[in-house]
Amino acid sequence: MDEVLLLTRAFAFAAEKHVHQRRKGANAEPYVNHLAEVAHLLAVAVHGRDANLVAAGLLHDVLEDTQTTRDELAATFNEDIAALVSEVTDDKSLPKQERKRQQVVHAPGKTDRAKMLKLADKTSNLRDLAASPPADWSTERRLDYVRWGRDVVAGLRGVHPWLETQFDDAAATAERALAGK
Structure with a gap:
């Protein structure tokens, strides 16, 4: 399939x-x-050279948050995209704290492309936390989220320095925003 399509x-x-x-x-x-x-x-990060990875970025939460199946993703797109999305998808049958723990534990074993996807996701999440935090989250809960994000990303390091810098900047900005609260 053409990359633009x-x-x-x-x-x-x-x-x-x-x-x-x-x-x-x-x-x-x-x-x-x-x-x-x-x-x-x-x-x-990939200078436009990995359309499947970019597409997986668009689709990274579709298995976790919707009724979409891995088979549907593979049939609609391709096996590479389905595999990438599956690799970064949490098991929603587990309690939230266990899912969070597993993200930290399993981060180092992800493929390089899945690590890049997780880095981009965590960066976006922290940017959102700094710019528009959930109103019902206490400052402590927000700080806990930043700490947890740092723990996950510790296991993703070494794969892409620019993405790691984007994450570090987002985490520092979120911490500064929370310190001002």
């Missing part, structure tokens, strides 16, 4: 699947904004 198809698919979702922040931005930011970070 692949990416526009992935964006349309993600937008349709996440149509009713909003970010948790006080501004309640459309969820698709997060997906677009993750894809953009990846596109910059």
Whole structure:
């Protein structure tokens, strides 16, 4: 499939699947904004040379947050994209704290491309936390989220210095924003 068609198809698919979702922040931005930011970070990181990875950035939450199956993802796109999305998908049958623990434990064993995807996702999440934190989250909960993000990313390091710098900047900005609260 042509790369432009692949990416526009992935964006349309993600937008349709996440149509009713909003970010948790006080501004309640459309969820698709997060997906677009993750894809953009990846596109910059790979200099536009890995359309499957960028498409996976758009689709990274579709298995976790919608009724989409891995088989549907593979049939609609390709096995590489389905594998990448599956690799970064949490097992929603587990309690939230266990899912968070597993992200930290399993981060070092991810493939390099999955590590890049997780770095872009965590960066976007921390940027959102700094700009529009969930109103019902205490400062301590917000700081805990930043600490947890740092713990996950510790296991992703060594794969892409620019993405790591983007994450570090986002974490520092979130911490500064929270210190001002």
